[in-house]
Amino acid sequence: MATRIRPSSKRCAVIGGSGFLGRHLVEKLLDKGYTVSVFDIRQSYELPGVTFHQGDLCDKQSLLTALHGVSLVFHCASPAPASDDKALFQRVNIQGTQAVLQACTEVGVQKVVLTSSASVVFEGTDIKDGREDLPYAKKPIDYYTQTKIEQEKLVLKACDKEKGLLTVAIRPHGIFGPRDPQLVPILVDTARRGKMKFIIGDGSNLVDFTFVDNVVHGHILAAESLRPESPICGKAYHITNDEPVRFWDFMSDILVGLGYAAPRYHLPYTLVYGLSLLLWLLSLLLSPLVAFKPTFTPMRVALAGTHHFYSCSRAKQDMGYKPVVSLKDGIRRTVESYPHLRHGA
Numbered sequence: 001m002a003t004r005i006r007p008s009s010k011r012c013a014v015i016g017g018s019g020f021l022g023r024h025l026v027e028k029l030l031d032k033g034y035t036v037s038v039f040d041i042r043q044s045y046e047l048p049g050v051t052f053h054q055g056d057l058c059d060k061q062s063l064l065t066a067l068h069g070v071s072l073v074f075h076c077a078s079p080a081p082a083s084d085d086k087a088l089f090q091r092v093n094i095q096g097t098q099a100v101l102q103a104c105t106e107v108g109v110q111k112v113v114l115t116s117s118a119s120v121v122f123e124g125t126d127i128k129d130g131r132e133d134l135p136y137a138k139k140p141i142d143y144y145t146q147t148k149i150e151q152e153k154l155v156l157k158a159c160d161k162e163k164g165l166l167t168v169a170i171r172p173h174g175i176f177g178p179r180d181p182q183l184v185p186i187l188v189d190t191a192r193r194g195k196m197k198f199i200i201g202d203g204s205n206l207v208d209f210t211f212v213d214n215v216v217h218g219h220i221l222a223a224e225s226l227r228p229e230s231p232i233c234g235k236a237y238h239i240t241n242d243e244p245v246r247f248w249d250f251m252s253d254i255l256v257g258l259g260y261a262a263p264r265y266h267l268p269y270t271l272v273y274g275l276s277l278l279l280w281l282l283s284l285l286l287s288p289l290v291a292f293k294p295t296f297t298p299m300r301v302a303l304a305g306t307h308h309f310y311s312c313s314r315a316k317q318d319m320g321y322k323p324v325v326s327l328k329d330g331i332r333r334t335v336e337s338y339p340h341l342r343h344g345a
């Protein structure tokens, strides 16, 4: 058992602080006068005022050292969804989150803000203006989503006013912005390989893409609103740009902004989804012999061909949330931040 020191309310830790969202969160917390520790399996940058603790969040002992004297923990670590590694997701997102919660209780952390995902309710079929009371997906679309559901349940269940631990979960969707290692790089890579000519379905499906600053704003608002009397304790909140956009318009804006052609030719959704399932099965069967990762995974095709946008009215009502950057400005700032990915660069 670690000895407790009196935690200061402006001392926080960001687990997963070396990642895309984590680093943006760290930078904003510093701006707001917080003292920040980062706990991550890797150190990806250095910043004055940030203490780095390198370790695996499944190792409670390392966490105890890093969380000493901290009153507020942001947990935004996860293996990348593309890894599709069942054992890794279970170990990090489930057992690891249990270790985080135990360590928080032992050192006297008062607040935990989890980065969950709106995909915890997504089963691959249309969701329009989805609210937080939608049931968790019974058939989650992949292991990532399956373990994000278990993770969210664990964190919300741990909320205990008597014991002095308050928890809340933020469910963003399709985070984008400068330094994102997924969306823009995968999109550009797909375009460079000549595979971004097609629109899956009729192209009218609406989706949420959320600029990273808005996601950060939602996390900090949640942390600052989390008090024993607050309605947010033990609840999940969608944080979006509040501007659902046609999936293919968003992709085209990014592609055209970077000098690539927008997709033009339509392919039937069921055909592409069926093919992506076949490819996924094939890659699984052949995995002992050859390693190949299909670009059009069932998850990506479902995300690209269905409506899935969420209401953030609960966050507006309970914590006064309002996006701070519009979709248009977010896209402009994102495009400007990737000069090396421009066509011909």
Ligand SMILES: NC(=O)c1ccc[n+]([C@@H]2O[C@H](COP(=O)([O-])OP(=O)(O)OC[C@H]3O[C@@H](n4cnc5c(N)ncnc54)[C@H](O)[C@@H]3O)[C@@H](O)[C@H]2O)c1
Binding pocket: 015, 016, 017, 018, 019, 020, 021, 022, 039, 040, 041, 042, 055, 056, 057, 058, 075, 076, 077, 078, 079, 080, 092, 096, 115, 116, 117, 118, 148, 171, 172, 173, 174, 175, 176, 181, 182
């Ligand atoms: N990017 C999105 O569109 C999106 C959308 C919704 C939710 N989320 C959630 O937001 C969070 C952050 O995502 P991101 O896009 O910044 O991902 P990211 O991969 O950039 O960051 C995740 C960080 O977690 C760290 N990490 C992984 N395993 C760890 C372990 N065992 N111990 C310690 N650290 C470990 C990684 O090193 C990395 O720095 C994740 O929880 C993700 O599920 C992301």
Ligand SMILES: CC(C)CCC[C@@H](C)[C@H]1CC[C@H]2C3=C(CC[C@]12C)[C@@]1(C)CC[C@H](O)[C@@](C)(C(=O)O)[C@@H]1CC3
Binding pocket: 081, 117, 118, 119, 172, 173, 174, 175, 182, 183, 184, 186, 187, 190, 295, 296, 300, 301, 303, 304
């Ligand atoms: C080849 C494709 C048809 C087009 C390529 C775009 C693709 C790279 C992105 C479009 C939607 C993105 C997305 C995630 C990853 C990148 C995309 C598939 C996401 C799976 C990342 C993890 C999140 O938690 C997520 C599930 C979420 O809930 O926001 C993401 C959903 C959107």
